[in-house]
Amino acid sequence: MSWTSSRSLLAAALLLLAGCAHWVVNDPLVAGRPAPDYRFERAPATGKNTNSLFVCLTFSGGGTRAAALAYGVLEKLRQTRITWKGEEKSLLDEVDCISSISGGSFTAAYYGLFGARIFEEFRPRFLDVNVERALVARAANPLNWLRLVSPNFDRIDLAAEYYDEAIFEGKRFEALAEPGRRPFVILNATNLANGERFEFTQDQFDVLVSDLSTFPVARAVAASSAFPFLLSPVSLKNYPHPAGFTLPRDIREGLNDYEANRRRYYWARNRALYVDDARLPYLHLMDGGLADNIGLRPIEAAYRRTSGFIRRLMNEGEIEKLVIIVVNAGTQSLDTISAKENPPGVDVVAVKTATVAMGNYTAETIEVMKELRETRERAQRNLAACQRRLTECPGAPTLPRLATEIEPYVVEINFEAIADPARRAWFWHLPTSFNLTPEQVNALLAVGPELLGAAPEFKELLESLGGR
């Protein structure tokens, strides 16, 4: 064979390799498949974890900074001893769900998959690793250059492969869906087309007629942390909906609520969009922070919606204490724009436009959750007060009662609570990257437990649980 022919053959082979590279396609939903569904209902309370003390955590975005802060909070919960229903245990044993965004999704997924192993492995495997350098090294590999030539393979696919091999041991969602496994972890991304929050649960995948159980957890984490510009979107296939496909009842009823409940109507409408698979055969997902940078919206939905797992447990009288701990690694970046007379260039405007809104609704979302808590507490107080008055009147009727009285707690920790201005500023100015120094990681691991321990509502909770 001539030198020219060999070169032609090699070039053809390389082009074929490039053309074959494709993002990992999510599997279609097959009726009657044996694989477990990844839904909250598949994880009933077992062992030390009760429904009566119901604890949800939310881990915000913010790269390794957020992952380390969340990890520190997990350690604090593990060290916190409580007594509930006569049994002494760690507060971490009672965590029922974790909802996470971006950097926080690494911690949430790792704890969901490997449990207590996180306390031995997560720091050397992720927190102390220069993930950015590892990703650049992958992209610099000439074999990957060829794969990146393919229109169906991009930087995010290389990142997901790295996370899959180096961090998540190739685990699929079926590993998270083992019966009785808690916490139920909700990894969140954002649908780039409409800005809607997208969660990696089977309930969401049902609407795509897709099976989440075979989907790599690493790809969900990659979608959750696909920061605009630095990484490309994670793509999913929206499969043809079979004849007779019906949306869940909650969504169908919500579609009637344009006048009665606009919030529910838009939620239902955005879920129902995917039924139009001919017009929308694909979804492209980016960082969950674009829709909600603290991961609290899924918990709010679980509390509010009739299909929500918290709502159903509350109405069924199973929850006595509801604890929501928001771990917010949000920062305040230095304003370098306003100091200059000349307006910023296109590059700065593009990045700011894509990212400036990420923290805009954080405080608002937390306030909405607190208002829901206050509504419940007020209802309980009013009912008790009116019933007391009624009992003074002979023959007066008994008021209908809620299934149980609930003690709700909404705890938020963030750097704002650090008293010393210089120390607070130091944490505020930590970068949103996947590359922190060991000193920075150490500081984050220490401040998480400190902030949680000092949060007034957490102290109240511990007092009620005989915590120490």
Added chain:
Amino acid sequence: MEYLVVHFPRSRRVKVDDEFNGRTDELIELEAGSHLVTLGPPDNFSPDERRIILKDTSELEPREIDFELDE
């Protein structure tokens, strides 16, 4: 949030939007809007289901609906 009480001569689980969400004669806390309400088994009640729009209720003035026991 909105409030619903479902009356039935016997204690029975209540289904709202195809999900169990409480029991008869208890206050059920729900999101505002359109809901389909029915009872859990056995199937000895009528009507089969009731569609309601929950709005402007309170814990002291809930929406109240009835199901009858089929003899």
